[in-house]
Each structure stands twice: as C-alpha cells, then as structure tokens.
Amino acid sequence: MGSMTITETAVAMPTPKVGERQARAVSGFAMLGVSAVLVFGGTALVVVGGIGGTALVIVLGALATLAGLVLLAGLTPVAPGEARVIQLLGKYTGTVRRDGLQWVNPFTVRRRVSTRIRNHESDVAKVNDADGNPIEIAAVVVWQVRDTAQALFEVDDFVEFVAIQTETAVRHIANAYPYDIHDGHGLSLRDNADEITERLSEEIGARVASAGVQVIESRITHLAYAPEIAQAMLRRQQAGAVVAARQRIVEGAVGMVEQALDKLAENDVVELDEERKAAMVSNLLVVLVSDRDAQPVVNSGTLYQ
Numbered sequence: 001m002g003s004m005t006i007t008e009t010a011v012a013m014p015t016p017k018v019g020e021r022q023a024r025a026v027s028g029f030a031m032l033g034v035s036a037v038l039v040f041g042g043t044a045l046v047v048v049g050g051i052g053g054t055a056l057v058i059v060l061g062a063l064a065t066l067a068g069l070v071l072l073a074g075l076t077p078v079a080p081g082e083a084r085v086i087q088l089l090g091k092y093t094g095t096v097r098r099d100g101l102q103w104v105n106p107f108t109v110r111r112r113v114s115t116r117i118r119n120h121e122s123d124v125a126k127v128n129d130a131d132g133n134p135i136e137i138a139a140v141v142v143w144q145v146r147d148t149a150q151a152l153f154e155v156d157d158f159v160e161f162v163a164i165q166t167e168t169a170v171r172h173i174a175n176a177y178p179y180d181i182h183d184g185h186g187l188s189l190r191d192n193a194d195e196i197t198e199r200l201s202e203e204i205g206a207r208v209a210s211a212g213v214q215v216i217e218s219r220i221t222h223l224a225y226a227p228e229i230a231q232a233m234l235r236r237q238q239a240g241a242v243v244a245a246r247q248r249i250v251e252g253a254v255g256m257v258e259q260a261l262d263k264l265a266e267n268d269v270v271e272l273d274e275e276r277k278a279a280m281v282s283n284l285l286v287v288l289v290s291d292r293d294a295q296p297v298v299n300s301g302t303l304y305q
Contacts, residue, residue, distance in 0.1 A: 022094055032075060039072070076110055082112055084102075115144065124137070125171055136226055169203040
C-alpha cells in the first residue's frame, strides 16, 4: 500500500474557510513621531489656552492630545519569529509578519502568534502493531505555523491540536505495520525507519494542514516490544539469528566439500568410490558444521578398514 493511499484513507480533514493575508501597516516610528507632536502640541495648546482664557484653543489642544494618544494605541511591536493577527470588531483583517515597530488601526485587536520552528515529542504510547503484538512507540515532530489565520480561527488551540493529531498518526502508523518482518517481505517499523518516518510525516502533515501548520520532519524516538512480551520476542529473535547463522555455515560447508572433492579428482590424488565419497562428505560436514572442535582419529589401517 502506498504512502498516499494510507494518508488519504486515514485523513479527511475539512477545507479551511479562512486564509492568511497581509494586513495594512505603516512604519511605527513615523507614527510615533506624529503622535508625539500631537500629544506635546495639544498639551501646549491647552496650557496656552488656559493662560489666555481661550476656550477654543483649549478644546483644540485637548482634541490634539486625545488624537495623539489614540494613535499611540496603534503602535505594535513585532519581534522576529512572530506575527500579529489583526481583528476589527471580530473580523479578520490581516496579519503583520514584518518585524519591528509597526502601526495598525488602533481600534483593532492584535493577537500574537509564534512562527518559530517548534518541537513536539509525543508520550510513549502502548499500541498493537499489524501482527497484534503490543509495542511501545513515541515520536518527535518538528513543525511550524504556516498560516496564522488558519492556526487561530480553524481550531481552538493549534498547539494542542498538533499534539493530539501527532499521537493519533503515530498510533495509526504503528497499527498499520508490524514491528518486525519474519518472511522478508514488506515494511516493518524496526527495519524500515526511513520509509516509516516519511509516511508518518505525510500523515501528520495531512492531519494538521487545516490548522495552518507545516510539518518539517518527524522521527520515531522510541520503539520496543511491550515488557510483557519483550523476553519472548528476544528469544525468537535470537533463535532466528541462530538459524540464519547455521544456514550460512551449512552453505559454506557444502561449498568447501564440493571444492575438496573437485580438487582431489582434478589433481588425481586418490580415487574414491561413491561409498568413500559419502563417508568423506559426512566427515567433512561434521567437522565444518559442528560448533565444537573435532577430535581427529588416526586410521592405522587401509582406507577401507
């Protein structure tokens, strides 16, 4: 089953209804200067009007000061690695990503969203693999907010959303593949780490895309059999290793016996009938395949005695 097939059959997230767009913002330092002029100039007019007893001057000074204070409320500092999502009367009006001191409509609500790269490490989960064996698995996901509007308005809490969807994807991947392959066919969690993590990244990315989140990388950080079957599985792995080693030894021994018989016949060292050949093959295999040193027996008679 291909990676896209797994992702498509496992994930069916709704299409986002909002997307990020750039908000209208001007340099905050320029507006800071304008605000300072209005505040100090308005204050001076109020003082002058109070001394001269001119009500119009006092009103103009008060309005100028108030306007300067309102403009000051629109100053918005944006740090590197973060964005400000702007809302006016509940309506999304845009996002400011340019860092530094910016100025936006002072009557808007500005919400801070981090666009830095983050890590999320899932807890160790106990699940059953494709063969039904209980295993323990955990993963780490490197992610970043790609669309600030979707991150704030498509889900309640995008950080918690990423955590839950990561755990769900890890469990699904663990259920879809066996911990180990015994027949040599297919993918396994232990032997195909690169392919499995690639499919894990694809599935997590598909699950969190509607929240405006981009998955950069994911890796399995913990993978083991559950404690209740760990010893049994270890014995099975050891038995498999012993069988595989014995197979290699037998293959090598048979080749050496064939080579010995061919050399004896080629160099005309001795002529053996079929019965002697069978005895020689048996003796050589015992010596080569045995896991203990052979004890030589000196034949003091003839070859047939």
